[in-house]
Amino acid sequence: MGSIITIARRELSTFYDSMIAYMLLGGFLALCGFFTWLYGGFFGRDVFFSGQASIAPFFGAAVVLLWIFIAALSMKLFAEETKTGTLELLLTKPVTDWQVVMGKFLACVSLIFVALLCSLPYYFTVAWLGPVDHGAVWCGYLGLLLVGSTYAAIGIMCSSLTDNQIVAFLLTIIVGIIFLFIFSLLSAYTSGMAAKLFDYLSILTHYSSIARGVVDSKDIIYFLSIIGFCLMSTVTVLSRRKIAD
Amino acid sequence: MDIQVQNLTKKYGRQKAVDQLSFDVRTGEILGFLGPNGAGKTTTMKMITCFLAPSDGDVSVGGFSILKDQQKIKRSIGYLPEHNPLYLDMAVIDYLRFSGAIQGVKKSQLGDRIKEMIRVCGLNKEKHKKIGELSKGFRQRVGLAQALIHDPEVLILDEPTTGLDPNQIVEIRELIKHIGSQKTVILSTHILPEVEATCDRIIIINNGKIVAEGTPENLRKEASGTEISHVRIEDGERDAVFQRLQELETVAMVDLLPNGAFSIESQLEQTSRRDIFRLCVENGWVLTEMTPVERDLEDVFRNVTIEN
Numbered sequence: 409m410g411s412i413i414t415i416a417r418r419e420l421s422t423f424y425d426s427m428i429a430y431m432l433l434g435g436f437l438a439l440c441g442f443f444t445w446l447y448g449g450f451f452g453r454d455v456f457f458s459g460q461a462s463i464a465p466f467f468g469a470a471v472v473l474l475w476i477f478i479a480a481l482s483m484k485l486f487a488e489e490t491k492t493g494t495l496e497l498l499l500t501k502p503v504t505d506w507q508v509v510m511g512k513f514l515a516c517v518s519l520i521f522v523a524l525l526c527s528l529p530y531y532f533t534v535a536w537l538g539p540v541d542h543g544a545v546w547c548g549y550l551g552l553l554l555v556g557s558t559y560a561a562i563g564i565m566c567s568s569l570t571d572n573q574i575v576a577f578l579l580t581i582i583v584g585i586i587f588l589f590i591f592s593l594l595s596a597y598t599s600g601m602a603a604k605l606f607d608y609l610s611i612l613t614h615y616s617s618i619a620r621g622v623v624d625s626k627d628i629i630y631f632l633s634i635i636g637f638c639l640m641s642t643v644t645v646l647s648r649r650k651i652a653d
Numbered sequence: 654m655d656i657q658v659q660n661l662t663k664k665y666g667r668q669k670a671v672d673q674l675s676f677d678v679r680t681g682e683i684l685g686f687l688g689p690n691g692a693g694k695t696t697t698m699k700m701i702t703c704f705l706a707p708s709d710g711d712v713s714v715g716g717f718s719i720l721k722d723q724q725k726i727k728r729s730i731g732y733l734p735e736h737n738p739l740y741l742d743m744a745v746i747d748y749l750r751f752s753g754a755i756q757g758v759k760k761s762q763l764g765d766r767i768k769e770m771i772r773v774c775g776l777n778k779e780k781h782k783k784i785g786e787l788s789k790g791f792r793q794r795v796g797l798a799q800a801l802i803h804d805p806e807v808l809i810l811d812e813p814t815t816g817l818d819p820n821q822i823v824e825i826r827e828l829i830k831h832i833g834s835q836k837t838v839i840l841s842t843h844i845l846p847e848v849e850a851t852c853d854r855i856i857i858i859n860n861g862k863i864v865a866e867g868t869p870e871n872l873r874k875e876a877s878g879t880e881i882s883h884v885r886i887e888d889g890e891r892d893a894v895f896q897r898l899q900e901l902e903t904v905a906m907v908d909l910l911p912n913g914a915f916s917i918e919s920q921l922e923q924t925s926r927r928d929i930f931r932l933c934v935e936n937g938w939v940l941t942e943m944t945p946v947e948r949d950l951e952d953v954f955r956n957v958t959i960e961n
Contacts, residue, residue, distance in 0.1 A: 410754075411755055414751065414754045414755050415755070418740075418743075418751050421743075421747070422740070422742055422743070425742055425743075426742055492738050492741075493734060493735075493736055493738030494738040494739065494740055496699070496704055496734050496738065497732065497734055497738050497799075498755075499704055500702040500703060500704050500727060500730070500732050500734075501727060501752075501755045501756055502724050502727040502728045502755075502756065502757055503727075503755060504724070649704065649705055649706075650705065650706040651706070
């Protein structure tokens, strides 16, 4: 556990030292604010034009914005280290491949956690303006944390597949598009078992059910299994170097 | 901590990068690992440091096998990879703190170890700078400092002096020599004077196999075999001199050099220099130059690594 935290702390200090964290936090909060207060029509009803105290647009916007920001955050995690060779040095330290992957994942998740904490003032102001279903909001935050962690795991996996950060970024975006939109579209255009399957695979299905305030173990298992699969794939990709052929 | 490499093999597809390599390194010894580019030096080092798994064979470091006890071995190894990869966006001192923590240096000792490394590697003025701002020489010192931070018993250095200027090379060599007296060091290079200056023993590999092994002196002796001298003789007719030199019993071969001097190779394990001097005295020739030709490691290296 100590090594995981050491690695996570190094990653976090890199995020903060290199302005990446501030740019992402600032961008995320600004855009979320924009959609929540002014242009919510895209994701629901915003506060100003509908004249209703609703935080729904925030949750609608955040789930998409997180996807882009996390792709930008995670793209360097393995791609850059592979390219510069620091990954080799790291893996010859007394740590396992798992600890390296978990450390980087933990760094991402903590940054997402900070981003979500920073967005709490939106919730408080909306709650001050009018009645809000507090239970649903906290569930929404849990949903965002789960979705964010899932994006991070996908991003880490994509980053381990290449030594080019741009390729890693685009791969993450593409996988995100598939999980966010393509599966929902497919389920709308198919019927029967196929529709059910695509509906189950879509991130939005599970996210919206949590955000409504229904925390079902089925949804949590969905997110955890994607996270588990991606992190396990990353470890497998890392251990490729050890395959004796 | 001794290192035993036994029948180590690494295949990349059908190509063998390292082929049945076996050798030992003892505590307190600096082993020079020599070979042309692509000979398998780096691959061997990557296997000893548990980064790559071997296709066959085993390495035992202090009695632990790289196949089973990787975490234990990694703890006792300090490694400076080829090209010295570093986190360029970190400050020197933060990077050393990270390296120490991940190597399992106790928190109570970490501060002292970092100070010690900064002193030993001469990084005091640079300790708060970002690594990316440092010159290549200082980066190399940071690379060494991170390899030494946990006071490892085994030190593996892959081309530690590449890209340094002559002064820095001397400094780094001195540092390695100093450290190496109590530890087990494997150092790879293709700079030959470097191994002569630092190493107790040399292994030359080519195509993944050992082609020569021994102390620098032994290897040089092996290479010279026969004595060769460059000799300049004046006041005599060239053809006659050539003829008489050739007739000397201790001389195996005489060659005329383009500058008018003779290159004289003695018979195996004999010296012809006294005979040449006497010959000149007898004939009233003047001997204006006699230079022993030293064969060096470069000849050994070329002999054993160039095919055909």
